[in-house]
Amino acid sequence: MPSILTCAIIDDEEINRLTLEHYISLTSSLKLVESMDDALQGLNYFRAGNRVDVLFLDVQMPQLNGLDLLRILPDPPIVILTTAHEDFAVDAFDLRVTDYLVKPFDYARFSRAVQRALLQHETPAPAAAPAPTIAAAAPDNDLFVKVNSKMVRINFDDVLYIEALSDYVVIVTEKQKYIVYTTMKSLDARLRFDHFVRVHRSYIINLKRIEAIExxxxxxxxxxxxxIGKSYQEAFFGKLNRI
Known part of the structure; x- marks a missing residue:
């Protein structure tokens, strides 16, 4: 039986809370247990021992902003940040949030964030390290990724897809996410693996890991x-026909 995640909202703008409440009501895998209008209320809520699986958290709020709330909480839940600005992405990754939704976002984008939360909840894994860079190529199907002072080898057969996010890309495997400080254009030019195909302005996918198309x-x-973006469909399906 699919997991049902309890969730809470903290956002000082009523229209944003109502939008999230509506999206949550449409999502069978989520159950809303609390909706709060400021971070201080949220801080008191968690300090009182209350727990949820997922927290939808606004960034810019009076008195205490969402990022500072995360820095205070010793054991925060899975966090999906919601903000009208992209400028907080680096801080978000430093705080190991699961996703970063830039307002206004539609239900489809909200659903992708929920899918990430479900995967993280069901398959706990080390959080992605902040802002590594792809530093060098390795033989076979590997690339090296520089994480702080350590070089990490990634087997790209294990990569499911790559998503662009502002000046970063997220390399997603089943067990871990790698946040890479580079542009999608630059990464696309360096990937020498035939089984990786651009399917959207924000996505590159591993053809070997596709289970279905719907x-x-x-x-x-x-x-x-x-x-799969409309302008990428012809090339994508042509590639599928050759594997």
Whole structure:
């Protein structure tokens, strides 16, 4: 039986809370247990011993902002940040949030964030390290990724997809995410693996890990849906015909 995640909202703008409450009501895997209008209320809520699986958290709020709340909480839940600004992405990754939704976001984007939360909840894994860079190529299907002072080898056969996020890309495997400080254009130019195909302005997918194609998206392990942009469909399906 699919997991049902309890969740809470902290956002000082009523229209944003109502939008999230509506999206949550449409999502069978989520159950809303609390909706709060400021971070201080949220701080008191968690300090009182209350727990949820997922927290939808606004960044800019009076008195205490969402990022500072996360810095205070000793053991925060899975966090999906919601903000009208992209400027907080680096701080978000430093705080190991699961996703970063830039307002206004639609239900499809919200659903992708929920899929990430479900995967993280069901398959606990080390959080992604902040802002590594791809530093060098290795033989076979590997690339080295520089994480702080350590070089980490990634087997790209294990990569499900790559998603662009502002000046970063997120390399997603079944067990871990790697936040890479580079642009999608630059990464796309360096990937020399034939089984990686650009399917959207924000996504590159590993053809070997596709389990199904439905509703204009490729489905990869964990039930995650990667959208296939209309301008990429011809090349994508042509590539599928050759594997």
């Amino acid at each position: 509703d204009g998206a490729a489905v990869v392990p964990g039930g995650q849906h990667v959208p």
